[in-house]
Amino acid sequence: MKAMRIVEFGKPLELTDIYEIPRPKSNQVLVRVQAAGVCHTDVSVRSGIIYKRINVNPPKLPLIPGHEIAGIVEEIGDEVVGLAKGDKVIINPWQGEGNCFYCKIGEDQYCDSPTWLGITTDGGFQEYVLSTHNYVYKIKNLLPYEAAPLACAGITAYRASKLAKLNPSSYVAIIGAGGGLGSMGVQIIRALYGSTIIAIDINEEGLELASKLGADYTLNGGKEVYQEVLKITNGRGVDAIIDFVGSENTIKSYYTFLAKLGRYIKVGTFGGGLPNEAGLKLHSMGWQFIGTLTGNRKEFLEVVSLAENGRIKPVVTKLRLEKANEALDNLEKNKVTGRQVLIP
Structure with missing residues (x-):
């Protein structure tokens, strides 16, 4: 599968062929990525500066960025319920480990030991991505490139x-x-x-x-x-x-x-x-x-519902996955209106 990876902070992403598609564990979902939004945070991930700003240790490289992800369920782990192969989905990338104080009060995005797709672990600038199942939501009326920006923007x-x-x-x-x-x-x-x-x-x-x-x-x-x-x-x-x-x-x-x-x-x-x-x-x-830092899971459902009901609609420009560096450069140069979305 194709992926755009950070091999060295401060350098352009590299297009890579990864020959082994990951397999979901018991509580995971494998999603075939159909759209991945490009955020200013991705610019900071490419440079590495984001980790100083959020006081998080940078992950081991290479890393695949991209935290706004929509696609189709390809495979599910044996403990996953409510999802099936072929479901259209959006992924909430702001994932908590579930046991800290902030997860227990429903503010997973402030988790003490978070997993943030595309920031602390591999994200959506690739053809397939893994996610914990309870952060994967089915969508009905939205096209993938319309849904993906909802996950952050x-x-x-x-x-x-x-x-x-x-x-x-x-x-x-x-x-x-x-x-x-x-x-x-x-x-x-x-x-x-x-x-x-x-x-x-x-x-x-x-x-x-x-x-x-x-x-x-x-x-x-x-x-x-x-x-x-x-x-x-x-x-x-x-x-x-x-x-x-x-x-x-x-x-x-x-x-x-x-x-x-x-x-x-x-x-x-x-x-x-x-x-x-x-x-x-x-x-x-x-x-x-x-x-403020993104939103909680309840708010995630609410904003997706707003879009499903046609009350809001992301304004997007579609680019091929291979154009990820161009998309990030556009953001750095303030040449973007609305949201750029990569299509694998």
Whole structure:
């Protein structure tokens, strides 16, 4: 089978023929990959920097990245129930070992000893992938390339939107609104909360996409936007900011237009931290700065249901598996709107 593997961190992925297809153990499912989304996290996995940011020891190389995976069940272990060969499925890559405190309270994504497909173990940039069976979900109405981005872009945007505590009277700014996560965030907020959406991106094509998906206002983040945001919000500022970039520049630039009692939801992993001057205003402004990491299994089911019912739909560009390096380079160069999806 074909696979795109990291042989050395910081180097391009290498196309490899792996002659032995893995066999599922008792509680595992072998999935024939039909679509694998390409995330900014995959860029950080290729470079190796992600492991410093999440404080996890890097896995032994070679590693096959890719954590947004949809396909067809090829084979099941003898303890697997509820799944059969031929089922169309999406894989939840954020898998817990089941016994730590966070798994027991239903927040598997914060497991103390997690298995994250494509990050700590082999993922979806290959023709077949193994997964623990209770993280594999059947899908009905979705094509594989529509389903795959839900496994990270969809679930992460869904969780972030919940944490923002929005309602129809809220103003929310979405940073990176034209990217894979941002474009999902615009749709989710439009579908569930009806808040006024201010889309911010440095990519004009991304802003056009955000507008088509339901953003009420679009602002180019390469320019000064503070006064524009105050004008839109009648001088009050936004009730929530969902930052899908999370860089030092975005946090420093945008927290300033949070309204009193506002929430800043940091999603992106570009290394940004809370500026000192923001910390000094926490008490007087009543601000909340919240970090979030994907979502739990219940939320995973909920976001898949939203897509199955046609209320949200990932915007995708399809590429062949062999184009994985090109897809990652596109992300590094900010040349992507929506989500790129690799097709083996």
